[in-house]
Amino acid sequence: MTGQPRQGAEDRDFLAELHAQIGGRLAQQGHRYTSGRQELVETLVLTGQPMTLPDIVEAHPKLAQSSAYRNLDILVRCGVIRRINAGGDHAYFELAEPLLGHHHHLICISCGSIEDIHFDSEIERLVDESLNEISARTGFTPTTHSLDLHGHCADC
Amino acid sequence: MTGQPRQGAEDRDFLAELHAQIGGRLAQQGHRYTSGRQELVETLVLTGQPMTLPDIVEAHPKLAQSSAYRNLDILVRCGVIRRINAGGDHAYFELAEPLLGHHHHLICISCGSIEDIHFDSEIERLVDESLNEISARTGFTPTTHSLDLHGHCADC
DNA sequence: CCTTAAGTTGATAATGAGTCTCATTCCTGC
DNA sequence: GCAGGAATGAGACTCATTATCAACTTAAGG
Numbered sequence: 001m002t003g004q005p006r007q008g009a010e011d012r013d014f015l016a017e018l019h020a021q022i023g024g025r026l027a028q029q030g031h032r033y034t035s036g037r038q039e040l041v042e043t044l045v046l047t048g049q050p051m052t053l054p055d056i057v058e059a060h061p062k063l064a065q066s067s068a069y070r071n072l073d074i075l076v077r078c079g080v081i082r083r084i085n086a087g088g089d090h091a092y093f094e095l096a097e098p099l100l101g102h103h104h105h106l107i108c109i110s111c112g113s114i115e116d117i118h119f120d121s122e123i124e125r126l127v128d129e130s131l132n133e134i135s136a137r138t139g140f141t142p143t144t145h146s147l148d149l150h151g152h153c154a155d156c
Numbered sequence: 157m158t159g160q161p162r163q164g165a166e167d168r169d170f171l172a173e174l175h176a177q178i179g180g181r182l183a184q185q186g187h188r189y190t191s192g193r194q195e196l197v198e199t200l201v202l203t204g205q206p207m208t209l210p211d212i213v214e215a216h217p218k219l220a221q222s223s224a225y226r227n228l229d230i231l232v233r234c235g236v237i238r239r240i241n242a243g244g245d246h247a248y249f250e251l252a253e254p255l256l257g258h259h260h261h262l263i264c265i266s267c268g269s270i271e272d273i274h275f276d277s278e279i280e281r282l283v284d285e286s287l288n289e290i291s292a293r294t295g296f297t298p299t300t301h302s303l304d305l306h307g308h309c310a311d312c
Numbered sequence: 313c314c315t316t317a318a319g320t321t322g323a324t325a326a327t328g329a330g331t332c333t334c335a336t337t338c339c340t341g342c
Numbered sequence: 343g344c345a346g347g348a349a350t351g352a353g354a355c356t357c358a359t360t361a362t363c364a365a366c367t368t369a370a371g372g
Contacts, residue, residue, distance in 0.1 A: 030318090030319085031319080031320095032319065032320075032367095032368075032369095034319090034320065034321090034367090034368095036320085036321080053358085053359090064321070064322045064323080065322085065323095065359095066321080066322055066323070066324085066359095066360085066361095067320080067321055067322060069358090069359065069360075070320090070321085070322095070360085070361095071320095071321095073359095073360085083243070085241040085242070085243045086241070087239070087241045089357080089358070090358070090359095091358085091359090106290075106294065106296045108296075109299065115294070115296075117290055117294070119286055119290075120286055123282055123283065123286045126279055126282060127279065127283065127303070130275055130276055130279050131305050134262075134273055134275075134305070135305070135307070138262065138271070138273070138310065139309075139310030140262045140264075140271075140305065140307055140308070140309055140310060141307045141308045142305050142306065142307035143265065143306055143307045143308070144306050144307070145303065145304065145305045145306065146302070146303070146304050146306065147283070147301065147302070147303045148301065148302050149287055149290070149291070149296065149298050149301045150298065150299055150300050150301065150302065151291070151296055151297045151298035151299045151300070152296070152297045152299070153295075153296055154294065154295030154296060186347095186348085187348080187349095188338095188339075188340090188348065188349075190338090190339090190348090190349065190350090192349080192350075193349095209329085209330085220350070220351045220352075221330095221351085221352095222330095222331085222332090222350080222351060222352070222353085223349080223350055223351060225329090225330060225331070226331085226332095226349085226350085227349090227350095229330095229331090245328080245329070246329070246330095247329085247330090
Protein backbone atom coordinates (compact mmCIF):
# COMPACT_ATOMS: atom_id res chain seq x y z
CA MET A 1 0.00 0.00 0.00
CA THR A 2 2.79 2.35 0.94
CA GLY A 3 6.19 2.75 -0.57
CA GLN A 4 5.12 2.10 -4.13
CA PRO A 5 4.64 4.79 -6.75
CA ARG A 6 1.01 5.02 -7.76
CA GLN A 7 -0.03 5.09 -11.39
CA GLY A 8 -2.63 2.42 -12.12
CA ALA A 9 -6.33 2.83 -12.76
CA GLU A 10 -7.62 2.21 -9.25
CA ASP A 11 -4.99 4.66 -8.05
CA ARG A 12 -6.81 7.44 -9.78
CA ASP A 13 -9.75 6.75 -7.52
CA PHE A 14 -7.40 6.77 -4.58
CA LEU A 15 -6.09 10.16 -5.65
CA ALA A 16 -9.57 11.55 -6.20
CA GLU A 17 -10.71 10.47 -2.76
CA LEU A 18 -7.49 11.73 -1.22
CA HIS A 19 -7.96 15.13 -2.81
CA ALA A 20 -11.51 15.27 -1.52
CA GLN A 21 -10.39 14.46 2.02
CA ILE A 22 -7.60 16.98 1.93
CA GLY A 23 -9.81 19.65 0.43
CA GLY A 24 -12.18 19.18 3.35
CA ARG A 25 -9.43 19.47 5.91
CA LEU A 26 -8.10 22.64 4.36
CA ALA A 27 -11.56 24.18 4.08
CA GLN A 28 -12.09 23.55 7.79
CA GLN A 29 -9.16 25.84 8.49
CA GLY A 30 -10.23 28.49 5.99
CA HIS A 31 -7.75 27.47 3.32
CA ARG A 32 -8.27 26.69 -0.34
CA TYR A 33 -7.04 23.54 -2.01
CA THR A 34 -5.38 25.28 -4.93
CA SER A 35 -3.76 23.56 -7.88
CA GLY A 36 -0.29 24.22 -6.49
CA ARG A 37 -1.22 22.42 -3.28
CA GLN A 38 -2.77 19.56 -5.19
CA GLU A 39 0.40 19.17 -7.21
CA LEU A 40 2.43 19.14 -4.03
CA VAL A 41 0.31 16.33 -2.67
CA GLU A 42 0.34 14.39 -5.94
CA THR A 43 4.11 14.63 -6.20
CA LEU A 44 4.43 13.10 -2.74
CA VAL A 45 1.88 10.40 -3.49
CA LEU A 46 3.37 9.45 -6.85
CA THR A 47 6.88 9.28 -5.45
CA GLY A 48 5.76 7.09 -2.57
CA GLN A 49 8.76 8.02 -0.42
CA PRO A 50 9.60 10.95 1.82
CA MET A 51 11.01 13.88 -0.17
CA THR A 52 13.02 16.99 0.63
CA LEU A 53 12.03 20.36 -0.73
CA PRO A 54 14.74 20.23 -3.45
CA ASP A 55 13.40 16.79 -4.42
CA ILE A 56 9.93 18.21 -4.76
CA VAL A 57 10.92 21.28 -6.74
CA GLU A 58 13.09 19.18 -9.02
CA ALA A 59 10.24 16.76 -9.64
CA HIS A 60 7.88 19.65 -10.30
CA PRO A 61 9.77 22.77 -11.39
CA LYS A 62 6.57 24.78 -11.80
CA LEU A 63 6.32 25.05 -8.03
CA ALA A 64 8.02 28.20 -6.74
CA GLN A 65 10.29 27.52 -3.81
CA SER A 66 8.72 30.04 -1.50
CA SER A 67 5.23 28.85 -2.28
CA ALA A 68 6.27 25.23 -1.86
CA TYR A 69 7.67 25.95 1.60
CA ARG A 70 4.61 27.98 2.56
CA ASN A 71 2.18 25.37 1.31
CA LEU A 72 4.03 22.49 2.90
CA ASP A 73 3.81 24.39 6.15
CA ILE A 74 0.08 24.91 5.77
CA LEU A 75 -0.46 21.26 4.87
CA VAL A 76 1.59 20.23 7.89
CA ARG A 77 -0.52 22.46 10.14
CA CYS A 78 -3.68 20.94 8.72
CA GLY A 79 -2.43 17.42 9.42
CA VAL A 80 -2.18 16.47 5.76
CA ILE A 81 1.57 16.27 5.52
CA ARG A 82 4.15 15.18 8.05
CA ARG A 83 7.58 16.77 8.41
CA ILE A 84 10.45 14.40 9.22
CA ASN A 85 13.64 15.73 10.78
CA ALA A 86 16.24 13.22 9.76
CA GLY A 87 19.22 15.26 10.84
CA GLY A 88 20.50 16.15 7.38
CA ASP A 89 20.43 19.58 5.80
CA HIS A 90 16.84 19.34 4.63
CA ALA A 91 13.65 18.22 6.27
CA TYR A 92 11.70 15.43 4.60
CA PHE A 93 7.98 15.50 3.86
CA GLU A 94 5.47 12.72 3.35
CA LEU A 95 1.72 12.23 3.61
CA ALA A 96 0.53 12.27 7.20
CA GLU A 97 -0.31 9.00 8.92
CA PRO A 98 -4.11 9.36 8.77
CA LEU A 99 -3.73 9.32 5.00
CA LEU A 100 -0.78 6.98 4.56
CA GLY A 101 -1.16 4.65 7.54
CA HIS A 102 1.06 4.24 10.57
CA HIS A 103 4.61 3.29 9.65
CA HIS A 104 8.26 3.87 10.43
CA HIS A 105 11.48 4.75 8.63
CA LEU A 106 14.84 3.39 7.66
CA ILE A 107 17.15 6.39 7.75
CA CYS A 108 20.54 6.06 6.09
CA ILE A 109 23.21 7.92 8.02
CA SER A 110 25.48 7.93 4.97
CA CYS A 111 23.36 9.27 2.14
CA GLY A 112 20.44 10.55 4.19
CA SER A 113 17.80 8.65 2.27
CA ILE A 114 14.60 7.62 4.02
CA GLU A 115 12.49 4.57 3.30
CA ASP A 116 9.13 3.64 4.76
CA ILE A 117 8.70 0.37 6.62
CA HIS A 118 5.77 -1.34 8.33
CA PHE A 119 5.81 -3.27 11.55
CA ASP A 120 4.05 -6.34 12.71
CA SER A 121 0.79 -5.17 14.28
CA GLU A 122 1.44 -7.25 17.40
CA ILE A 123 4.65 -5.34 18.03
CA GLU A 124 2.84 -2.09 17.47
CA ARG A 125 0.26 -3.09 20.04
CA LEU A 126 2.92 -3.91 22.63
CA VAL A 127 4.78 -0.70 21.97
CA ASP A 128 1.56 1.27 22.27
CA GLU A 129 0.82 -0.40 25.60
CA SER A 130 4.23 0.52 26.95
CA LEU A 131 3.93 4.04 25.73
CA ASN A 132 0.49 4.46 27.26
CA GLU A 133 1.73 3.16 30.57
CA ILE A 134 4.65 5.56 30.54
CA SER A 135 2.38 8.41 29.57
CA ALA A 136 0.02 7.68 32.43
CA ARG A 137 2.93 7.60 34.85
CA THR A 138 4.55 10.84 33.72
CA GLY A 139 1.56 13.02 32.91
CA PHE A 140 2.64 13.20 29.30
CA THR A 141 -0.13 13.33 26.69
CA PRO A 142 1.09 11.54 23.58
CA THR A 143 -0.12 12.33 20.10
CA THR A 144 2.11 9.99 18.12
CA HIS A 145 5.29 8.02 18.33
CA SER A 146 8.17 7.65 15.94
CA LEU A 147 10.25 4.50 15.71
CA ASP A 148 13.02 4.94 13.20
CA LEU A 149 15.95 2.74 12.36
CA HIS A 150 19.27 4.48 11.71
CA GLY A 151 22.04 2.79 9.79
CA HIS A 152 23.38 2.25 6.30
CA CYS A 153 21.07 1.54 3.39
CA ALA A 154 21.72 -1.25 0.90
CA ASP A 155 23.42 1.19 -1.47
CA CYS A 156 25.86 2.61 1.06
CA MET B 157 20.53 5.84 36.68
CA THR B 158 19.46 8.28 34.01
CA GLY B 159 17.33 11.36 34.24
CA GLN B 160 18.59 12.45 37.62
CA PRO B 161 21.10 15.21 38.21
CA ARG B 162 24.28 13.79 39.69
CA GLN B 163 25.92 15.34 42.71
CA GLY B 164 26.50 12.73 45.40
CA ALA B 165 29.74 11.16 46.52
CA GLU B 166 29.60 7.98 44.47
CA ASP B 167 28.77 10.15 41.49
CA ARG B 168 32.22 11.63 41.66
CA ASP B 169 33.58 8.16 40.97
CA PHE B 170 31.13 7.84 38.12
CA LEU B 171 32.39 11.12 36.69
CA ALA B 172 36.03 10.12 37.10
CA GLU B 173 35.50 6.84 35.29
CA LEU B 174 33.45 8.54 32.63
CA HIS B 175 36.16 11.06 31.99
CA ALA B 176 38.72 8.27 31.74
CA GLN B 177 36.60 6.42 29.19
CA ILE B 178 35.97 9.52 27.13
CA GLY B 179 39.59 10.55 27.26
CA GLY B 180 40.51 7.18 25.81
CA ARG B 181 38.00 7.47 23.01
CA LEU B 182 39.21 10.92 22.07
CA ALA B 183 42.86 9.88 22.21
CA GLN B 184 42.10 7.04 19.80
CA GLN B 185 41.06 9.63 17.24
CA GLY B 186 43.99 11.91 17.92
CA HIS B 187 42.05 14.39 19.99
CA ARG B 188 42.76 15.81 23.42
CA TYR B 189 40.30 15.77 26.26
CA THR B 190 40.69 19.43 27.16
CA SER B 191 39.07 21.18 30.08
CA GLY B 192 36.50 22.80 27.79
CA ARG B 193 35.44 19.37 26.55
CA GLN B 194 35.34 17.99 30.07
CA GLU B 195 33.11 20.85 31.14
CA LEU B 196 30.84 20.19 28.21
CA VAL B 197 30.49 16.57 29.29
CA GLU B 198 30.03 17.45 32.95
CA THR B 199 27.34 19.96 32.15
CA LEU B 200 25.42 17.28 30.29
CA VAL B 201 25.94 14.72 33.04
CA LEU B 202 24.97 17.06 35.86
CA THR B 203 21.86 18.24 34.06
CA GLY B 204 20.78 14.68 33.36
CA GLN B 205 18.56 15.71 30.46
CA PRO B 206 19.17 16.51 26.81
CA MET B 207 20.26 20.13 26.33
CA THR B 208 20.37 22.56 23.43
CA LEU B 209 23.44 24.63 22.74
CA PRO B 210 21.89 27.76 24.30
CA ASP B 211 21.08 25.66 27.38
CA ILE B 212 24.68 24.57 27.61
CA VAL B 213 26.16 28.01 27.11
CA GLU B 214 23.74 29.49 29.62
CA ALA B 215 24.65 26.85 32.18
CA HIS B 216 28.32 27.41 31.55
CA PRO B 217 28.97 30.89 30.11
CA LYS B 218 32.72 30.32 29.99
CA LEU B 219 32.23 28.13 26.97
CA ALA B 220 32.49 30.09 23.73
CA GLN B 221 29.69 29.34 21.33
CA SER B 222 31.93 28.43 18.42
CA SER B 223 34.09 26.17 20.56
CA ALA B 224 31.04 24.55 22.10
CA TYR B 225 29.65 23.73 18.66
CA ARG B 226 33.01 22.48 17.44
CA ASN B 227 33.58 20.32 20.49
CA LEU B 228 30.09 18.91 20.50
CA ASP B 229 30.67 17.92 16.91
CA ILE B 230 33.94 16.21 17.76
CA LEU B 231 32.39 14.41 20.70
CA VAL B 232 29.52 13.28 18.51
CA ARG B 233 31.97 11.94 15.93
CA CYS B 234 33.83 10.05 18.65
CA GLY B 235 30.60 8.46 19.86
CA VAL B 236 30.66 10.22 23.21
CA ILE B 237 27.68 12.48 22.65
CA ARG B 238 24.49 11.94 20.73
CA ARG B 239 22.72 14.64 18.75
CA ILE B 240 18.91 14.57 18.85
CA ASN B 241 16.90 16.27 16.13
CA ALA B 242 13.63 17.04 17.82
CA GLY B 243 12.26 19.30 15.13
CA GLY B 244 12.60 22.57 17.00
CA ASP B 245 15.05 25.34 16.23
CA HIS B 246 17.95 23.75 18.08
CA ALA B 247 19.37 20.27 18.17
CA TYR B 248 19.60 18.56 21.57
CA PHE B 249 22.67 16.84 22.95
CA GLU B 250 23.07 14.12 25.54
CA LEU B 251 25.60 11.46 26.47
CA ALA B 252 25.72 8.68 23.90
CA GLU B 253 24.04 5.36 24.66
CA PRO B 254 27.21 3.38 25.44
CA LEU B 255 27.73 5.80 28.33
CA LEU B 256 24.15 6.52 29.35
CA GLY B 257 22.38 3.28 28.45
CA HIS B 258 19.74 2.64 25.83
CA HIS B 259 16.66 4.79 26.30
CA HIS B 260 14.01 6.85 24.55
CA HIS B 261 12.48 10.30 24.72
CA LEU B 262 9.31 12.15 25.53
CA ILE B 263 9.31 15.13 23.18
CA CYS B 264 6.89 17.96 23.92
CA ILE B 265 5.54 19.48 20.72
CA SER B 266 4.48 22.63 22.59
CA CYS B 267 7.55 23.72 24.51
CA GLY B 268 10.08 21.45 22.81
CA SER B 269 11.39 19.94 26.02
CA ILE B 270 12.84 16.44 25.97
CA GLU B 271 12.79 13.91 28.78
CA ASP B 272 14.49 10.53 28.92
CA ILE B 273 12.43 7.39 29.46
CA HIS B 274 13.29 3.71 29.77
CA PHE B 275 11.37 0.81 28.35
CA ASP B 276 10.63 -2.63 29.62
CA SER B 277 13.49 -4.84 28.41
CA GLU B 278 11.06 -7.41 27.04
CA ILE B 279 9.59 -4.79 24.73
CA GLU B 280 13.05 -3.75 23.67
CA ARG B 281 13.86 -7.34 22.82
CA LEU B 282 10.74 -7.71 20.66
CA VAL B 283 11.37 -4.42 18.91
CA ASP B 284 14.96 -5.44 18.24
CA GLU B 285 13.79 -8.72 16.76
CA SER B 286 11.41 -6.95 14.43
CA LEU B 287 14.04 -4.48 13.42
CA ASN B 288 16.58 -7.20 12.71
CA GLU B 289 14.10 -9.08 10.61
CA ILE B 290 13.29 -5.96 8.60
CA SER B 291 16.97 -5.20 8.21
CA ALA B 292 17.71 -8.67 6.91
CA ARG B 293 14.87 -8.37 4.41
CA THR B 294 15.82 -4.94 3.07
CA GLY B 295 19.61 -5.07 3.09
CA PHE B 296 19.70 -2.24 5.59
CA THR B 297 22.50 -2.34 8.17
CA PRO B 298 21.19 -0.79 11.38
CA THR B 299 23.39 0.94 13.91
CA THR B 300 20.71 2.13 16.32
CA HIS B 301 17.04 2.84 16.58
CA SER B 302 15.14 5.74 18.05
CA LEU B 303 11.72 5.36 19.59
CA ASP B 304 10.39 8.71 20.69
CA LEU B 305 7.02 9.75 21.97
CA HIS B 306 5.67 13.07 20.72
CA GLY B 307 2.95 14.94 22.56
CA HIS B 308 2.38 17.46 25.31
CA CYS B 309 4.35 17.37 28.52
CA ALA B 310 2.74 17.68 31.94
CA ASP B 311 3.43 21.43 31.99
CA CYS B 312 1.85 22.22 28.62
C1' DC C 313 -21.95 41.50 -13.78
C1' DC C 314 -19.44 44.59 -10.23
C1' DT C 315 -17.46 44.84 -5.94
C1' DT C 316 -15.28 43.69 -2.12
C1' DA C 317 -12.93 40.94 1.06
C1' DA C 318 -10.12 37.21 1.82
C1' DG C 319 -6.81 33.94 0.24
C1' DT C 320 -2.77 32.93 -2.74
C1' DT C 321 1.32 33.54 -5.35
C1' DG C 322 6.28 34.39 -6.33
C1' DA C 323 10.23 37.25 -6.21
C1' DT C 324 13.02 38.95 -2.88
C1' DA C 325 14.75 40.22 1.63
C1' DA C 326 15.57 38.70 6.16
C1' DT C 327 16.51 35.40 9.88
C1' DG C 328 19.31 32.48 12.47
C1' DA C 329 21.38 27.85 13.66
C1' DG C 330 25.37 25.93 12.66
C1' DT C 331 30.06 26.03 10.26
C1' DC C 332 34.33 27.92 8.78
C1' DT C 333 38.52 30.95 9.14
C1' DC C 334 42.47 32.46 11.14
C1' DA C 335 45.46 34.56 14.29
C1' DT C 336 46.64 33.40 18.85
C1' DT C 337 47.32 30.26 22.68
C1' DC C 338 48.02 25.83 24.77
C1' DC C 339 50.05 21.13 25.16
C1' DT C 340 53.15 17.43 24.72
C1' DG C 341 56.95 14.88 23.49
C1' DC C 342 61.72 15.41 22.52
C1' DG D 343 63.22 25.01 26.53
C1' DC D 344 61.08 24.49 22.03
C1' DA D 345 59.03 22.95 17.81
C1' DG D 346 54.84 21.11 15.92
C1' DG D 347 50.37 19.92 16.22
C1' DA D 348 45.96 20.70 18.47
C1' DA D 349 42.64 23.89 20.50
C1' DT D 350 40.49 28.31 21.27
C1' DG D 351 37.45 32.36 20.44
C1' DA D 352 35.81 36.18 17.81
C1' DG D 353 33.80 37.08 13.90
C1' DA D 354 32.57 36.22 9.05
C1' DC D 355 29.94 33.24 6.41
C1' DT D 356 26.53 29.62 4.55
C1' DC D 357 22.30 28.20 3.46
C1' DA D 358 17.68 26.13 4.79
C1' DT D 359 13.73 28.17 6.06
C1' DT D 360 10.56 32.26 6.99
C1' DA D 361 8.71 36.70 6.45
C1' DT D 362 7.36 40.53 3.46
C1' DC D 363 4.66 42.68 0.02
C1' DA D 364 2.65 43.99 -4.20
C1' DA D 365 0.06 41.78 -7.80
C1' DC D 366 -3.31 38.19 -8.80
C1' DT D 367 -7.25 34.92 -8.17
C1' DT D 368 -11.40 33.30 -6.28
C1' DA D 369 -16.04 33.20 -3.89
C1' DA D 370 -20.03 35.32 -2.30
C1' DG D 371 -23.33 39.11 -2.22
C1' DG D 372 -26.01 42.52 -3.95
